[in-house]
Amino acid sequence: MLPTSATAAASAVTKAGKPRDLQPVMTLGRSAAACASASKAYGACVLAQYEAVDKNMCEKEFREFKECVQQKVSVRRGGLGRQSLRYSSQLTRETIRC
Numbered sequence: 001m002l003p004t005s006a007t008a009a010a011s012a013v014t015k016a017g018k019p020r021d022l023q024p025v026m027t028l029g030r031s032a033a034a035c036a037s038a039s040k041a042y043g044a045c046v047l048a049q050y051e052a053v054d055k056n057m058c059e060k061e062f063r064e065f066k067e068c069v070q071q072k073v074s075v076r077r078g079g080l081g082r083q084s085l086r087y088s089s090q091l092t093r094e095t096i097r098c
Helices: 006-010 023-033 036-048 059-076
Strands: none
Touching: 023 059, 036 059
């Protein structure tokens, strides 16, 4: 059965029985959800051009979405600037798939 609350999800355990810290994933998810307009613009760009995929096809929209998510993660983690982006600093097009 899947966890039904954020607390239950944050205290999930691995198969080995060790506690797993899911807080970074949850923070990233909430931060991405807070960037709905940028996400929608990026998704629309990808959808419009999905038959002719190019490495940089939606670079502007992706950059705006990435910057929004990084800013939201920074705010959620105490506003410590780039130092607080431990989990999102490696946010790339490959890690976010719409």
